[in-house]
Amino acid sequence: MSTEDTSAEEAAKSETEAKTDAVEESVSDALDAAESALGSIEKAAPAGSFQLEDLVGAEQPPEKCSIDLLRDVDLDLKIELGRTYMVLEDVLQLRQGSVVTLDKLAGDPVDLFVNGRLVAKGEILVLNDNFCVRVAELIGSDHLIE
Template sequence: MSSTSNSNGTAVAQAQVVELSEFKEPSPAGPAIFAGNLGLLDSVKVNLNVMVGEVQTTVGELMELKEASVLKTDRKADYPIDIVVNGNVVARGQLVVVDDHFGVRISELAKVAHA
C-alpha cells in the first residue's frame, strides 16, 4: 500500500487493486484422514452431559425459588435419562448410586444416523 499527502500534509493511504484467480477445489485423493486408525482420537476432549430432564418456567417463578424448592422435570421417574456428547444423544440409561456419587447404567445406545 502506498501513501500520499493531503492538502494538510497528512499522509493518506491509497488502496491497491489486487486480482485474485478463482479458487478451484482439487478432488480429494489418498486415504481418509483416520483410515481406520480411530486411536488417534482417544485423547480428544468432549463434553458429556447426563440429562435428567428439562423444566420450562418463567423468570418470575425462577426468582421465587427458595432452598428446598422442588423443580418437577418433564421426565417420569422410570423413563431413561439421556447421555449427550457435544449436543448429540449417544445413549440412554438409568441413574444409579456408586460410592456416594450418581452414576449412569447405560441401557440403550443410539442408532447411527447415515447421511
C-alpha cells in the same frame, strides 16, 4: 502586452505541446503493443489434450485407519434427567430447598448427550454414594466406531 508576457505564454504553449506529443507517442506505443499481443494470441496453437497419470499413494484401507489419534479429544458429555419450563418470575423465586418438577418420572431413562447430540439412554444408579448412569440403549449405534 509586454515582451515578457508573450515569451512566458509561448514557453507555456511549447511545454503543453511537448507534453501532448509525449502522451500521443505513449498511446501509440501502447496500441502497437496491444496489436502485437493480439496477433500472438491469434497465432497460438490450440490447447491439445493430455492425460494425467494415476496417483499412487500409501493409502491405508479403512480397517487399518486408527482412531487412536482421537482418544485424547475432549467431548462435552451431558446427562439430562428431565426438562421443565418456568417463567422468569418462578426462576427468581427459587431458593435453597425449592423443588423443581421435571417432565420425567423416577425410573424413566435419562438422555446422554455428547456435544449436544443424543447418543444413548440410560438409568440412574447409586454406587458408593455416587450417582452413575448405566447405558441401556445406544442411539444411532451403527454410526459409532468400534
